[in-house]
Amino acid sequence: MRNRILASTAAAFLVAALASCAQTPSAPVDASTPTPSSTPATPTAPATPEQSVPTEVVGTVVRFTSDRTSVDVTIGEDSPAVRDFLSMLPLELTVEEFAGAEKIAYLPRELKYEGSPGSDPEDGDLIYYTSWGNLGFYYDTSGVGYSDATLHLGTYSADEQQLSLLEGSPVTIAIVG
Numbered sequence: 001m002r003n004r005i006l007a008s009t010a011a012a013f014l015v016a017a018l019a020s021c022a023q024t025p026s027a028p029v030d031a032s033t034p035t036p037s038s039t040p041a042t043p044t045a046p047a048t049p050e051q052s053v054p055t056e057v058v059g060t061v062v063r064f065t066s067d068r069t070s071v072d073v074t075i076g077e078d079s080p081a082v083r084d085f086l087s088m089l090p091l092e093l094t095v096e097e098f099a100g101a102e103k104i105a106y107l108p109r110e111l112k113y114e115g116s117p118g119s120d121p122e123d124g125d126l127i128y129y130t131s132w133g134n135l136g137f138y139y140d141t142s143g144v145g146y147s148d149a150t151l152h153l154g155t156y157s158a159d160e161q162q163l164s165l166l167e168g169s170p171v172t173i174a175i176v177g
Contacts, residue, residue, distance in 0.1 A: 057082055061177040062089065062154065069165035071137070072176070073126045073154040081113035081128050081151045090174040093135075095166040101144070102136040103163045105171065109133075111151075118148035126153045137163050 060075040093105040110133045130149045139160040
């Protein structure tokens with residue numbers, strides 16, 4: 001008898017506990033409201049609307065801005081890589097030193113670059129390196145020659161000291177003109 005009382009009490013307690021946990025919606029569910037998926041999305045850009053790629057990309061100015069400086073890059077040619085890069089903007093990246101020759105930043109995805117010509121970079125060039133999927137601000141190209149994997153995106157006029165001010169904090173990249 002005692003076991004039945006304990007079982008009945010436990011069952012009643014369990015039912016009460018489950019009932020108190022049940023959620024009753026207080027308002028109708030809106031079908032247009034997104035629901036969480038089982039796979040979380042990985043953000044690749046700030047929560048700002050993407051800018052459209054200008055019809056004429058040559059001469060477009062892209063600004064790289066940190067909390068200490070900004071560097072403007074003028075797009076120098078029209079290529080699939082350039083157009084895809086511009087379509088990703090605005091976005092936020094981290095800039096770091098590489099090999100005493102360039103400042104680099106990794107894009108959130110590989111650029112679509114098929115049909116883009118390689119280049120022989122010069123100091124002051126912003127490039128995309130297809131092998132690693134990174135942007136590079138070249139400031140010392142001594143010993144660097146032509147490569148099909150080095151795609152020219154644009155030019156800038158900052159020196160290495162100004163470029164180093166892009167390091168250490170998030171850098172926002174946006175089309176400004």
